[in-house]
Amino acid sequence: xxxxxxxxxxxxxxLAFTGIVFxxxxxxxxxxxxxxxxxxxxxxxxxxxxxxxxxxxxxxxIEWRHARRTGRRSIPRFPVIDLNLxxxxxxxxxxxxxxxxxxxxxxxxxxxxxxxxESVAFCGATCHLPxxxxxxxxxxxxxxxxxxxxxxxxxxxxxxxxxxxxxxxQLYAVTFDKFPRPIPGTIDSLRPAQQTCEQCHxxxxxxxxxxxxxxxxxxxxxxxxxxINLLIKTGGTQPLGEQGQGIHWHMNIDNRIEYVATDKxxxxxxxxxTTNKETGESTVYTSGKPLSDEQxxxxxxxxxxxxDCHNRPSHIxxxxxxxxxRALQLGDIDPSLPSIVETGVKLLKEDYPSVPAALxxxxxxxxxxxxxxxxxxxxKRRANLEQAVSALQEIYRKNxxxxxxxxxxxxxxxxxxxxxxxxxxxxxxSHRSADGKIVSQDCNTCHVIVGQGRSGDVKxxxxxxxxxxEHPGDLGDAVEGMLCNDCHGQE
Numbered sequence: 001x002x003x004x005x006x007x008x009x010x011x012x013x014x015l016a017f018t019g020i021v022f023x024x025x026x027x028x029x030x031x032x033x034x035x036x037x038x039x040x041x042x043x044x045x046x047x048x049x050x051x052x053x054x055x056x057x058x059x060x061x062i063e064w065r066h067a068r069r070t071g072r073r074s075i076p077r078f079p080v081i082d083l084n085l086x087x088x089x090x091x092x093x094x095x096x097x098x099x100x101x102x103x104x105x106x107x108x109x110x111x112x113x114x115x116x117x118e119s120v121a122f123c124g125a126t127c128h129l130p131x132x133x134x135x136x137x138x139x140x141x142x143x144x145x146x147x148x149x150x151x152x153x154x155x156x157x158x159x160x161x162x163x164x165x166x167x168x169x170q171l172y173a174v175t176f177d178k179f180p181r182p183i184p185g186t187i188d189s190l191r192p193a194q195q196t197c198e199q200c201h202x203x204x205x206x207x208x209x210x211x212x213x214x215x216x217x218x219x220x221x222x223x224x225x226x227x228i229n230l231l232i233k234t235g236g237t238q239p240l241g242e243q244g245q246g247i248h249w250h251m252n253i254d255n256r257i258e259y260v261a262t263d264k265x266x267x268x269x270x271x272x273x274t275t276n277k278e279t280g281e282s283t284v285y286t287s288g289k290p291l292s293d294e295q296x297x298x299x300x301x302x303x304x305x306x307x308d309c310h311n312r313p314s315h316i317x318x319x320x321x322x323x324x325x326r327a328l329q330l331g332d333i334d335p336s337l338p339s340i341v342e343t344g345v346k347l348l349k350e351d352y353p354s355v356p357a358a359l360x361x362x363x364x365x366x367x368x369x370x371x372x373x374x375x376x377x378x379x380k381r382r383a384n385l386e387q388a389v390s391a392l393q394e395i396y397r398k399n400x401x402x403x404x405x406x407x408x409x410x411x412x413x414x415x416x417x418x419x420x421x422x423x424x425x426x427x428x429x430s431h432r433s434a435d436g437k438i439v440s441q442d443c444n445t446c447h448v449i450v451g452q453g454r455s456g457d458v459k460x461x462x463x464x465x466x467x468x469x470e471h472p473g474d475l476g477d478a479v480e481g482m483l484c485n486d487c488h489g490q491e
Contacts, residue, residue, distance in 0.1 A: 003063040009055025016049035042113035123148040133406035141314040182406040193306035219342040229451030257304035285431040317408040320348035323395040332391040
């Protein structure tokens with residue numbers, strides 16, 4: 001025991017243990033999640049403490065070999081322990097107690113390290129810059145109370161190990177600034193949705209329809225409020241055992257849908273195969289030039305699941321137009337401010353070098369516009385303008401991250417078909433089978449418009465077929481044959 005290496009190891013272990021106790025007490029008193037403290041307390045310092053403890057027997061071995069080589073004193077081949085001798089008995093008891101305590105603390109620390117690396121704070125706040133868009137949007141999403149690992153890892157040791165091995169490369173990428181901007185979507189590396197999403201969203205209970213009202217504010221001087229009342233045919237399995245219908249007909253309940261995408265974002269889908277699970281009948285639909293067997297193998301055939309439509313369930317980046325409509329509907333911005341939608345959208349669409357620069361530009365842009373075009377209003381209703389500025393700045397903080405080049409148009413959202421192709425990736429009227437069948441583009445397949453129009457003058461229909469879609473703004477035939485995202489994808 002009496003050698004410098006063992007002394008140094010014991011000192012290192014003692015200091016590390018003291019640091020663990022101190023930080024545990026400090027974080028307990030402060031409360032709240034502390035990802036960096038968790039890493040230090042349960043991973044870094046325990047590793048240092050164990051390394052120090054290992055130095056103690058290493059130093060003893062070095063000293064023992066040195067003594068044997070020099071013949072300094074007679075050393076037995078193995079230590080002789082005689083518990084009848086009080087010094088050896090006391091040393092043995094102390095050794096057993098300390099070893100038990102270290103083992104207990106190691107188990108406790110290992111579990112706490114596991115808990116720490118599974119926490120939301122660890123996933124979102126440890127690597128602040130690259131994960132800022134994901135962490136911010138997650139906190140403002142419908143899944144804000146679901147842990148990151150419940151979707152990105154799921155249960156089971158095999159996926160836990162895979163995620164930690166992937167994390168080692170991510171640690172390297174962050175340390176040496178090798179990560180891409182923006183961070184690419186993770187749909188390719190997610191495990192099947194049946195093993196994650198469907199633990200909460202039980203597919204066998206998908207049925208029926210939901211009625212909802214979509215509110216939009218137009219880019220005119222009056223910020224006209226336009227409402228669309230929809231009956232969404234969610235569908236799925238039927239309560240009386242009939243074959244699935246509606247939007248969730250696509251789910252793997254009664255049908256199996258497979259497709260091939262030729263781009264990484266899965267926006268270009270030239271090949272689809274549907275299979276009825278009950279009859280085994282399959283139909284292949286293609287669009288454009290048919291793919292060869294080699295191309296099908298190269299691109300890979302994917303079985304459709306929840307994530308092919310719900311590809312942004314938590315990390316939602318909203319477009320300027322949608323963000324403005326939501327803010328006006330919630331009362332964060334006064335809709336009586338003339339042209340506030342047009343002004344706000346124009347300012348949010350600009351490319352700013354940083355968040356502080358954007359916040360300053362938004363304030364200057366709003367105040368400058370109303371000071372020039374509505375000076376009397378700017379003088380009398382400054383409080384309303386300041387509230388509008390604050391709302392626009394909050395929209396920017398939640399949806400735009402210039403340092404990471406992350407914004408709404410960097411990540412296609414496949415739900416719906418307004419800003420991105422979404423449903424129209426397959427339901428565009430161009431996918432045909434060999435016997436002439438076409439993938440339907442009928443809007444009423446998924447929803448029925450039961451009401452639409454300006455606020456206070458909404459027209460309703462009680463007919464099963466509902467109303468024919470009326471585009472606000474009286475555009476007439478100008479939008480005939482166009483897809484929604486052809487225009488709204490630029491907003």
